[in-house]
Amino acid sequence: MRLCTWNVNGLESLFRKGYFADxxxxxxPDILCLQETKISRRKLAQWSISTRDWNCxxxxxxxxxxxxGVSTFCQSHCPLLKAEEGISGFLPAECLAWNPSRSWFCNQREIPIWRETAYSVGYHFETTENSELLTKLDKEGRCVIVEFPFFILFNVYVPFDSSDETFEYKYIFIERLLKRIKMVLxxxxxxVVCGDFNCARERIDHCDPEGIFQNKPRGSLFESDSCRQLFNVICSSEGPLVDVFRYFHPERLDAYTCWNNQTxxxxxxxxxxxxxxLANRAFVENFITNCDIFNDIYGSDHCPVYIEFRSIVSLSAESLHVERLPPFCCQHFPDLLGSQQSLKDMMKISIHDKSNKIVEMRPHFVEATAFNRTCITMKSDTSTSEEGHSQEGKYDDTIRLPTKRNFEKSTSIEMDTFSNREYSSTVSGSENCFHVTKYQKAKEDWRKLFHNLQKVPLCSGHNEPCLLRTVKKKGANLGRKFYVCGRPIGKGVEGRCNFFLWYDNRDTRS
Structure with missing residues (x-):
């Protein structure tokens, strides 16, 4: 059996571009854990997250x-017992109140919290804990817990620490996760714990542990990060869990799972x-056979990580005395009732959407339509009858960029240039006037903008054109522009050189 985890950085985009099918x-995978899905409740039915062959x-x-947002997909042949949302147990179990007409849903007037239901995994914190803060953490959609017959799976998305406030937020999340894990053990x-921890454990797991390329303040040692220290408490030699990848590949270099797309x-x-x-040592030694990284799979700024474990004896729901799937399963969502489809159907839709993407038009065509003040009449879907006469299809009442298929089938594009005035186009026998003078104005504005800009310098390391970037960090230089080497950041001669030059606004046209 195979378990995969992947921060997809937007599940909708992954489906639309066809990466999920690939x-x-x-x-x-038999079990699939996704993080940063960015799914909104109103789009659940659109993407049909609930499928017939997978429990989500x-x-x-x-x-x-x-x-x-996080989601855990399990193939229907994987027996499971319970499932709950969040790490604290204080989050309201809203799914129990979505369909109270069913006898096995909770019929309480007020929505119970997970720790009060019979469907929770258990091993919760004491009620004296800061329930308000923990509930706030769980409301961001950062954890799903599913109990299988032989292990409990935590799918987590640890907060990113971009400031002192979010750093404390991240620390508390890891601290509470560690406490919950210990209680389960x-x-x-x-x-088994999987997901995006937004933290590299050791120097071997980071391309720039000294912070040279990231301009970190001197004296801030890699090991001094308190979140990293707490994370290593979980995975130390005396800790409760094992970093499964390092268990199988203790000395592998350059084994990364996340990269900066902007650079x-x-x-x-x-x-x-x-x-x-991560997994407890006994489970790793007795069941897990391999762990590795799919660094050649694209679609996100992260790549998937997987483990393979020995096939555990297949158990039926009857032998486990499980009457039905937990109510937290997406197939019980009222938003999705009647819209379930198979995962293969979802992937076909994804591939179809990818093949029908609107292609970019050629530069001369764009210039003609946008800036040369022309009127375009497109004869689409033109075909030839058996008698050899051309049969023209009806004109659309809107001007659209053609898809690749229709662009190739179009037999003529008539462009009539008029004088400097308003233009009209006859569509389906009726006159539909539209203004094109604004395109001419836009062209003139762009011409003025780029007429006398500062000449792009060449970097000193590679003698190649530089990139123009803007300072986004708060401070005296916020919003100021500068030139850097155009190559991607990295080590060696193939990486970005140290060239830097402030952009001189005085050279621009006033």
């Missing part, structure tokens, strides 16, 4: 639509390993 066909457990961010259960760092493999699969 991923599933190549990896064939989804946690959606409840405070910011389209942010964060003390209960005699095996534990093109994946081309030079200048990244970090922040996506992990």
């Amino acid at each position: 991923f599933v066909y190549r990896t064939s 457990f989804l946690s959606i961010c409840k405070t910011n639509e389209g942010y964060s 003390e209960g005699g259960k095996n534990v 093109g760092a994946r081309k030079t493999n200048f990244g970090t390993r922040i996506d992990y699969i």
Whole structure:
């Protein structure tokens, strides 16, 4: 059996561009854990997250639509017992109140919290804990827990620390996760934890541990990060869990799972390993046979990580005395009732959408339509009858960029240039006037903007054109522009050189 984890950085984009289909066909996972799905509740039915051949457990961010979110997919042949949302148990179990007409849903007037239901995994914190803060953490959609017969799976997305406030937020999340893991282990259960921890454990897992390329303040040692220290408490030789990848590949270098897309760092493999699969040592030694990284799978700024474990004896729901799937399963969502489809159908839709993407028009065609003040009449879907006469299709009442297929089938594009005035186009026998003078104005504005700009300098290291960037960090230089080497960040001669030059605004046209 195979378990995969992947920070997809937007599940909708992954489906639309066809990357998800390629991923599933190549990896064939039995259990799939995704982070940063960014799914909103109103789009659940559109993407049909609930499928007939997979059971899905989804946690959606409840405070910011389209942010964060994790989901765990299990093939229908994988027996499971319970499932709950969040690491604290204090999060309201809203799914239990979605369909109270079913006898096996909770019929309480008020929505119970997970620790009060019979469907929770258990091993929760004491009620004296800061329930308000923990509930706030869980409302961001950062954890899904699923209990299988032989282990309990935590799918987590640890907060990113971009400031002192979010750093404390991240520390508390890791601290509470560690505490919950210890309680599960003390209960005699095996534990598997996977997801994006937004933290590299050791120097070997980071391309720039000294912070030279990231301009970190001197004296801030890699090991001094308190979140990293806490994370290593989980995975130390005396800790409760094992970093499964390092268990099988203790000395592998340049094994990264995340790269900066803005700097093109994946081309030079200048990244970090922040996506992990952790498990207690007994489970690793007795069941797990391999762990590795799919660094050639694209679609996100992360790549998938997987483990393979020995086939555990297949158990039926009847032998486990499980009457039905937990109510947290997406197939019970009222938003999705009647819309379930197979995962293969979802991938076909994904591939179809990818093949029908609108292609970019050639530069001369764009210039003619946008800036040369022309009127375009497109004869689309032109075909020839058996008698040899051309049969013209009806004109559309809107001007659209053609798809690749229709662009090739179009037999003529008539462009009539008029004088400087308003233009009209006859569409389907009726006159539909539209103004094109604004395109001419836009062209003139762009011409003025780029007429006398500062000449792009060449970097000193490679003698190649530089890139113009803008300072986004708060401070005296916020918003100021500068030139840097155009190559992606990385080590050696193939990486970006140290060239730097401030952009001189005085050279621009006033």
